[in-house]
Amino acid sequence: MDTLSYKTVSLNAATVNKEWLVIDATDLVLGRLASRVALVLRGKNKPGFTPHVDCGDNVIIVNADKVRLTGKKMTDRVYTRYTGYPGGQRFTTPREILAKRPAELIRRSVKGMLPKTRLGDKLINNLYVYAGPEHPHQAQNPKTIKLNEI
Numbered sequence: 001m002d003t004l005s006y007k008t009v010s011l012n013a014a015t016v017n018k019e020w021l022v023i024d025a026t027d028l029v030l031g032r033l034a035s036r037v038a039l040v041l042r043g044k045n046k047p048g049f050t051p052h053v054d055c056g057d058n059v060i061i062v063n064a065d066k067v068r069l070t071g072k073k074m075t076d077r078v079y080t081r082y083t084g085y086p087g088g089q090r091f092t093t094p095r096e097i098l099a100k101r102p103a104e105l106i107r108r109s110v111k112g113m114l115p116k117t118r119l120g121d122k123l124i125n126n127l128y129v130y131a132g133p134e135h136p137h138q139a140q141n142p143k144t145i146k147l148n149e150i
Contacts, residue, residue, distance in 0.1 A: 011050040016043075018126075019057045020142035022135070025106065026066040028147055030094075033067065034109035036150045041114065041123045045150055054119065058126045060142055065102035065131045069094055079108070103129035 021040065025033055039045055043055035069077075079092050097105045106129050114120040128137065 009048060011048050011053050011055050013053065016053065016055045018055075020060065020137060020140040021057050022060045022062060022142045022144045023147060024063055024133075024144070025061050026063045027068055030067050030069050030105065030109055033061075033147060034106065034113055036147055037061065037106075037110050037127065038113035040150055041110070041126055052119065054122055054126070056123060056126060058140070058142075059128070060135050060137055061103075061106055061127070061129045062133050062135055063131070064106050064129050065098060067098075067102075067106060102131040 023033070023037065037059050040059055041056040043049050043053075043057070046055060049055060074095050075093055077094055079094075079097070081090050081092075082088055083090065094105055097108075107124070107127060110127055111120075111124050114123050128135065
């Protein structure tokens with residue numbers, strides 16, 4: 001009898017094929033950019049996605065200072081953090097973050113869309129964000145992609 005074998009293929013660290021991708025964030029909406037980057041970091045765009053393995057690609061984002069927020073989010077959205085001391089609650093807006101550390105805004109947005117586990121902590125290390133158009137990863141021969149190609 002001729003039967004087909006349907007086996008579930010699970011990737012592991014040795015069989016994963018990781019690539020390097022470059023995304024230009026000029027005039028891209030922050031949330032849409034972050035959700036697509038989180039999908040690529042996780043590896044969900046690949047046919048061999050395995051939930052418990054780092055099977056995503058390494059992503060380089062350039063021109064992070066030119067990212068766009070829609071509506072009044074640039075001034076009305078407030079990020080809250082706590083220093084750990086009494087009276088140590090601090091508030092910042094995306095405008096203030098972009099002025100000081102533009103890469104931090106994208107990194108924070110992508111981190112919020114990754115799993116809150118040990119795997120998520122490893123995945124965020126595959127993201128490289130730079131404020132300008134230059135990056136030091138030319139040796140990896142990264143592929144430039146557009147956001148809607150993901």
